[in-house]
Amino acid sequence: MVLASALLLTGCAGGTTTAAPAASADASATAAAPLDSAAATPTPTPTPADTDAPVVVEELGKGEQDAAVDVEVEGPVQVAFRRITIKPGAGTGKHCHDGRLIAVVEEGALTHYAPIYPEGVHVYETGDSIEEGPGYVHEGKNEGTENVVLLVTYIIPAGDPLAETDLTHCDPE
Numbered sequence: 426m427v428l429a430s431a432l433l434l435t436g437c438a439g440g441t442t443t444a445a446p447a448a449s450a451d452a453s454a455t456a457a458a459p460l461d462s463a464a465a466t467p468t469p470t471p472t473p474a475d476t477d478a479p480v481v482v483e484e485l486g487k488g489e490q491d492a493a494v495d496v497e498v499e500g501p502v503q504v505a506f507r508r509i510t511i512k513p514g515a516g517t518g519k520h521c522h523d524g525r526l527i528a529v530v531e532e533g534a535l536t537h538y539a540p541i542y543p544e545g546v547h548v549y550e551t552g553d554s555i556e557e558g559p560g561y562v563h564e565g566k567n568e569g570t571e572n573v574v575l576l577v578t579y580i581i582p583a584g585d586p587l588a589e590t591d592l593t594h595c596d597p598e
Contacts, residue, residue, distance in 0.1 A: 486576040488529035488554030498524040498559075501583040511535070511573040516566035520588040521559070521595035524581035528555040533573035539563035540598070560596040 502524065508531070511517070535549045540561055549555055555575075557563065567573040579587045589595060 486529035486531050488552055490554040490556060494527065494556050496525050496527070496580055498580045498582060503579070503581055503583045503585075505579040505581070505587055507575075507577045507579070507587075509575045509577055511565065511567040511575070513567050513570050513572070517564055517588070518590060519562050519564045519592060520590050521562050521592070522557055522579070522581060522588060523559055523585040523594075524579065525559065526555075526557045526577055526579045526581075526587075528557075528575045528577040529553070530555070531574040531576050533567060533571050534569050535573050535575065536566045536568045537563065538566070562592055562595045562598050 511533075530549045530551050530553045532551055534551070535555070537547050537549060537555065538545060539547075539557075540563075541558075565573075565575075581587055592598075
């Protein structure tokens with residue numbers, strides 16, 4: 426089953442999103458902002474209770490990816506979204522995934538140890554996007570002094586753990 430990650434990550438709108446403006450005293454003068462507007466200035470996202478707009482879009486995060494991303498996971502699949510905070514000096518521990526994940530570094534710098542990098546390590550900064558594939562053992566660490574916060578979308582075969590910590594189920598290191 427091929428999943429279009431762009432739909433999952435951008436709420437089907439694609440590109441930059443902006444929130445509908447907050448309700449004003451003159452509701453007839455309030456119109457929803459376009460979902461894709463390069464000229465729009467980002468504004469705080471109102472909660473559904475703060476606006477009369479019929480649709481409120483909240484951009485949780487956005488990152489850049491230098492290469493194409495092809496997300497194929499045999500179905501049926503489970504899709505999960507997580508915000509993960511890694512405190513200074515902490516890490517994810519070695520693990521692998523049976524499917525794919527796409528993440529954005531919301532805050533901090535994640536040091537990512539994996540055999541997919543020529544030197545075995547890559548540092549992802551705030552605003553960077555991470556794509557992890559199935560099978561290979563890897564570990565993320567916060568080697569900085571501030572929290573690392575990741576917004577992560579998992580696309581994993583249904584019934585499998587989001588992260589496999591029994592390394593005998595991963596590709597050999």
